[in-house]
Amino acid sequence: TAAHSACHSALMIILLLLGFASLAACSDHPPAEDPTQGKWTVFKDDEQLHPCIKMYATIRLKLSYVDADDAMKEVPEFAVPADAIAATGEGKSSCYERVHIGDEFIDSQVLHLEFPHNEGWNVRLAFTQDPRMGVNQNDYALWQVNVTANYSSMPDLFHNAVKDHTHTYFSVIDFLNPPYIAGVEYTALGDSLYCPETPQEFEINVDESVGPFASISLSDLWMQAYMSTDDFGKQVICADDQTDLDMVPVIISAILAGLVLFTLITYFVYRSRLPTDILEMTEPEFEEEHEHHEHATEHNHLHDNHNGSHHGHNNANHHDNYGYKEEENRF
Numbered sequence: 001t002a003a004h005s006a007c008h009s010a011l012m013i014i015l016l017l018l019g020f021a022s023l024a025a026c027s028d029h030p031p032a033e034d035p036t037q038g039k040w041t042v043f044k045d046d047e048q049l050h051p052c053i054k055m056y057a058t059i060r061l062k063l064s065y066v067d068a069d070d071a072m073k074e075v076p077e078f079a080v081p082a083d084a085i086a087a088t089g090e091g092k093s094s095c096y097e098r099v100h101i102g103d104e105f106i107d108s109q110v111l112h113l114e115f116p117h118n119e120g121w122n123v124r125l126a127f128t129q130d131p132r133m134g135v136n137q138n139d140y141a142l143w144q145v146n147v148t149a150n151y152s153s154m155p156d157l158f159h160n161a162v163k164d165h166t167h168t169y170f171s172v173i174d175f176l177n178p179p180y181i182a183g184v185e186y187t188a189l190g191d192s193l194y195c196p197e198t199p200q201e202f203e204i205n206v207d208e209s210v211g212p213f214a215s216i217s218l219s220d221l222w223m224q225a226y227m228s229t230d231d232f233g234k235q236v237i238c239a240d241d242q243t244d245l246d247m248v249p250v251i252i253s254a255i256l257a258g259l260v261l262f263t264l265i266t267y268f269v270y271r272s273r274l275p276t277d278i279l280e281m282t283e284p285e286f287e288e289e290h291e292h293h294e295h296a297t298e299h300n301h302l303h304d305n306h307n308g309s310h311h312g313h314n315n316a317n318h319h320d321n322y323g324y325k326e327e328e329n330r331f
């Protein structure tokens, strides 16, 4: 019994240790302060008390450009400076702006970022509640990203660029086919969208007839537009990050189940290979059964001897016994 329970306790301890190890592995990513993450706010009022847009994000851009020799070039992905400024004023950040698309306009809130060390650069992120952009009632979405580039002020990246040439990359809006980004970067009014894990990439322009290619990647993202509170509302985790988080317990359970099975199989295989005499030592039930059996044969053996060789000698005793019993039975 001792060997048995010792084995069981060892199994339990191994399982517990595995459990703790997996828990530790799960909770072992503290939110590191990312130096590329910018924190921007657009206010409704000059006193800067009531925000309409708050955005914490690392924004990366991938841009192509036409150089001075008319060749199409692509620059390595680079981050919008974390110290970019949410600029205000005419045609810049705004809580109420009609963004023109051809003859139409989309009521929007716009975050307009200017690069402090690169003159002539800006990124414009437009949010809306307009159903024509595929936004459901009581939701808001990021629907357009424009990037204005002044190649001359980033000469290290844009080699041999046309001097003092600025270009605006913009996502072409098709009213019949609402923008993909609006179907991903959206949530309910009053809630904030939180995407800490998976960087999300969106095309700005892929149509060469419109201009050079451009895409944007958003990571470490926490944002909200159409705000009516002074701080972020309830965090809604991005669909991409949700599936990631949901997979963690599933994977860990699968690994643990596999280990339990492995341990049990190993235990039984090991046990089945033990010689019988060791099994007798470790298996109390088997041992007891065996003993009883042995005792029983011994007794029979003794009886046989007794009755066989000393038969005549004990006849008197036997009779005495019977006589006594008969006497007893009379009363």
Ligand SMILES: *[C@@H]1O[C@H](CO)[C@@H](O)[C@H](O)[C@H]1NC(C)=O
Pocket: 099, 100, 101, 102, 110, 124, 125, 126, 144, 145, 146, 168, 170, 171
């Ligand atoms: C983006 O650029 C396009 C083309 O210039 C323009 O029609 C649109 O209004 C711009 N959108 C924003 C949010 O600035």
Ligand SMILES: *[C@@H]1O[C@H](CO)[C@@H](O)[C@H](O)[C@H]1NC(C)=O
Pocket: 119, 120, 121, 150, 151, 152, 153, 164, 166
């Ligand atoms: C573009 O950058 C160059 C170099 O920094 C600067 O001289 C020029 O004024 C900029 N153009 C615009 C439109 O900001």
